[in-house]
Amino acid sequence: MPNAYISGAGSYIPPLVFKNDEFKTKYDMDTSHEWIEQRTGIQERHFAERGVASSDLALPASQAAIKDAGLVPEDIDLIIFATLSADKAFPGSAVYLQKKLGLLDGESKKFVACLDVRNQCSGFLYSLSTAAAFIKSGQYKHVLVVGAETHSAALDFTTRGRTVATLFGDGAGAVVVSATEEDRGLRCSFLGADGRYAEELKLDLWNIAERPYVDIGNDRSGPGTVRPEILWPQMNGKVVFKNAIERMIMALMQACWDQKISHEEIDLFLFHQANKRINDYIAEQLGLPAHKVPSNIERYGNTTAATIPLLMDECKRDGRLKKGMKVACVAFGSGFTWGSAIIDW
Ligand code: UT7
Numbered sequence: 001m002p003n004a005y006i007s008g009a010g011s012y013i014p015p016l017v018f019k020n021d022e023f024k025t026k027y028d029m030d031t032s033h034e035w036i037e038q039r040t041g042i043q044e045r046h047f048a049e050r051g052v053a054s055s056d057l058a059l060p061a062s063q064a065a066i067k068d069a070g071l072v073p074e075d076i077d078l079i080i081f082a083t084l085s086a087d088k089a090f091p092g093s094a095v096y097l098q099k100k101l102g103l104l105d106g107e108s109k110k111f112v113a114c115l116d117v118r119n120q121c122s123g124f125l126y127s128l129s130t131a132a133a134f135i136k137s138g139q140y141k142h143v144l145v146v147g148a149e150t151h152s153a154a155l156d157f158t159t160r161g162r163t164v165a166t167l168f169g170d171g172a173g174a175v176v177v178s179a180t181e182e183d184r185g186l187r188c189s190f191l192g193a194d195g196r197y198a199e200e201l202k203l204d205l206w207n208i209a210e211r212p213y214v215d216i217g218n219d220r221s222g223p224g225t226v227r228p229e230i231l232w233p234q235m236n237g238k239v240v241f242k243n244a245i246e247r248m249i250m251a252l253m254q255a256c257w258d259q260k261i262s263h264e265e266i267d268l269f270l271f272h273q274a275n276k277r278i279n280d281y282i283a284e285q286l287g288l289p290a291h292k293v294p295s296n297i298e299r300y301g302n303t304t305a306a307t308i309p310l311l312m313d314e315c316k317r318d319g320r321l322k323k324g325m326k327v328a329c330v331a332f333g334s335g336f337t338w339g340s341a342i343i344d345w
Pocket of ligand 1: 121274306334
């Protein structure tokens with residue numbers, strides 16, 4: 001059985017920087033740089049321009065990952081696209097990316113398999129695990145896994161929406177997962193979910209049990225009005241915060257237990273970037289030294305499915321992540337869903 005390793009990584013952040021102060025200066029939101037920075041660690045995030053979709057952000061990240069792996073897009077056998085901000089309700093974003101990668105151009109079209117994963121903040125780890133399973137089964141040799149989000153299209157920039165709007169940013173991170181006979185790669189992954197908490201962090205935009213599925217009020221003959229509560233994401237921040245800490249520690253310990261290693265043997269921890277206080281608390285509880293727990297939430301905010309591959313790519317490029325290292329990844333988010341993984345890089 002081949003091993004599945006990460007042969008390449010790439011990322012893309014849209015150029016427009018949006019600083020904490022701008023919520024107040026541009027939208028008159030009742031918030032401040034101090035509040036956001038102290039409660040979350042975020043200083044700024046990037047927002048994509050109007051007209052840019054998640055598959056557009058995914059494209060340069062994917063191209064960079066494919067190049068880093070020493071491959072061309074035609075070498076990819078499967079595209080897995082993790083996002084909560086899909087280009088459209090359907091079809092999935094992976095098919096848009098497939099076309100943008102040029103796989104359908106010219107004579108020799110490559111009808112590579114496309115799969116969308118809707119697991120929000122843990123979407124990347126669910127996708128990585130799925131990619132590795134395909135590789136280990138022998139079905140595929142190279143799987144592109146991309147997490148990309150365009151949150152800025154669905155944030156409520158009024159004071160009513162401040163708890164959520166100030167947290168999220170746009171961006172994309174991608175990896176190529178490849179087959180190898182070398183003794184390295186993804187050693188284990190743990191995925192979990194607790195649907196009892198599905199309502200604690202959600203976007204109610206549509207409810208397929210209703211007729212029509214988007215509530216447009218009582219006047220169904222006219223254009224209707226969408227209520228703000230269903231247009232914007234809703235979060236019970238404190239419940240999410242508490243569960244994130246518990247589940248992330250548990251998932252990390254489960255992975256270490258499986259590998260029969262202590263967390264001290266791990267060289268680098270790539271944590272989901274939802275709130276710096278969550279990650280600092282976990283690091284403190286486990287006694288992890290700061291240099292082993294890199295962070296980029298300061299600059300990007302929470303990019304949901306993109307946080308871990310983005311951080312992975314940054315660490316790889318600046319030398320913090322090197323071949324031979326033992327890496328642990330962990331994420332938690334809406335669902336609730338969570339995941340962890342240990343990789344011998
Ligand atoms: O990726 C996974 C998904 N998300 C997360 O993991 C996020 C988890 N939760 C959190 O990170 C934190 O709960 C938040 C950052 C969202 C909120 O921090 P908190 O320390 O739990 O604050 P809070 O919700 O208890 O709010 C305290 C006060 C409230 O005002 P009152 O009711 O005390 O008057 C909020 O309305 O802070 C207010 N507040 C704000 N004030 C200024 C909430 N958001 C803001 C804001 N600016 N952006």
